[in-house]
Amino acid sequence: MGASREAVALEGPVLVIGAGLIGGSIGMALGHAGLDVLVRDSSPGTTRLACELGVGREVREGDEPQMVIVATPPDVCASVALDALEEFPGACVLDVASVKQPIAQGVLDGAAARGLDASRYVGTHPMAGREVAGVVAARGDLFRGRAFVVVPTPATSPRSFALARLLGVELGATVVEIEPDVHDEAVAYVSHVPQIVSSVLASRLTVASEAALGLSGQGLRDTTRIAASDPRLWVEILSANAGRIAPILKALGEDLDGLTRAFETLDDMDPQPGSRARIARAIAAGNDGVARIPGKHGGGAESFCRVTVLVPDEPGELARLLTHMGEENINLEDLRLEHSLGQRMGLAHVSVTRVDEPRLTAMLEKRGWARAGTE
Numbered sequence: 001m002g003a004s005r006e007a008v009a010l011e012g013p014v015l016v017i018g019a020g021l022i023g024g025s026i027g028m029a030l031g032h033a034g035l036d037v038l039v040r041d042s043s044p045g046t047t048r049l050a051c052e053l054g055v056g057r058e059v060r061e062g063d064e065p066q067m068v069i070v071a072t073p074p075d076v077c078a079s080v081a082l083d084a085l086e087e088f089p090g091a092c093v094l095d096v097a098s099v100k101q102p103i104a105q106g107v108l109d110g111a112a113a114r115g116l117d118a119s120r121y122v123g124t125h126p127m128a129g130r131e132v133a134g135v136v137a138a139r140g141d142l143f144r145g146r147a148f149v150v151v152p153t154p155a156t157s158p159r160s161f162a163l164a165r166l167l168g169v170e171l172g173a174t175v176v177e178i179e180p181d182v183h184d185e186a187v188a189y190v191s192h193v194p195q196i197v198s199s200v201l202a203s204r205l206t207v208a209s210e211a212a213l214g215l216s217g218q219g220l221r222d223t224t225r226i227a228a229s230d231p232r233l234w235v236e237i238l239s240a241n242a243g244r245i246a247p248i249l250k251a252l253g254e255d256l257d258g259l260t261r262a263f264e265t266l267d268d269m270d271p272q273p274g275s276r277a278r279i280a281r282a283i284a285a286g287n288d289g290v291a292r293i294p295g296k297h298g299g300g301a302e303s304f305c306r307v308t309v310l311v312p313d314e315p316g317e318l319a320r321l322l323t324h325m326g327e328e329n330i331n332l333e334d335l336r337l338e339h340s341l342g343q344r345m346g347l348a349h350v351s352v353t354r355v356d357e358p359r360l361t362a363m364l365e366k367r368g369w370a371r372a373g374t375e
Ligand SMILES: NC(=O)c1ccc[n+]([C@@H]2O[C@H](COP(=O)([O-])OP(=O)(O)OC[C@H]3O[C@@H](n4cnc5c(N)ncnc54)[C@H](O)[C@@H]3O)[C@@H](O)[C@H]2O)c1
Pocket: 017, 018, 019, 020, 021, 022, 023, 040, 041, 042, 043, 046, 071, 072, 073, 074, 076, 077, 080, 096, 097, 098, 099, 125, 126, 127, 128, 129, 130, 131, 132, 133, 134, 135, 233, 237
């Protein structure tokens, strides 16, 4: 498939079906690039909201999209894609779901049964998202610098494949081609099991005391951010990849059982030899695993520099820091706050481009802000 590419341009119109976080973010990015973006959601109110938020415009009679992007939950992707193949006979139809094999199979089987042209279908998966759902959380720069996986089926035409690649490029992402089952095995490791572990870990906090939670630092926040994800969406994603998730969870369970035994014996008056070594091995194996993740923050953030500034916990202080940056014409790329109840200082993690970093450092010094580190 990769070898035979046609000269084709992504010109639009592009119809986005499913105007949530991902569909909305794609629409915003493509609209920003000057394409005519059409929006359709099963909820008419969401369609209107998406249009008001700048995702695109509503579909009009006679519209003939060049591309249809299905950004609905995974359980309905295949049927929505099949309906789109039927409704728009000139369009390339793709989906962006987090699992690929069952959807590809559903489209191929459905197309054969309904006499539709499956060569116009191609699966994709932008490897970027957020823990919040819905179009209100959409951002046009969500996919910049991230992987955009293109997952053709044996039926996908070179034209559809080329258009899907062009979509990834237009989103500012790095295009990667993978087969459906290889994709699903990969995301079980890098996305699905991490989601489950984060959720299970965070669920332990429901029995922790208020006093304990008041001590929460960045370690807990780093490991639980995605525990805020939407259960309705994730039950569909995870159940569509159950066979690949189960063995990884089983291995994880065995690791946890071994560690549990080690901690139980360490707690005895006469601990068994080897328990400390077992714990050390577990932490060291984690070092090995994390060292294999390419790029510290994943993709695009590499080009940013994160400066941590101490901000007094007083009204208006954060606004004062941002005003100082604005006055020096330093563009804020991202901002994350770390602040725990009862602490007199908060940490503002301010991301700027590497080019802006020296000016930010100089400004902080000049205006008397304390810096707690730079990454
Ligand atoms: N959230 C992420 O981090 C992420 C990242 C990459 C890919 N994905 C995939 O993108 C897809 C959308 O996820 P999301 O996070 O944007 O979800 P979301 O809940 O924010 O949006 C889904 C939208 O689809 C609409 N919808 C549901 N059924 C529909 C139908 N039959 N026809 C038209 N619209 C319908 C909903 O009303 C909603 O507006 C999923 O398949 C998901 O696996 C999600």
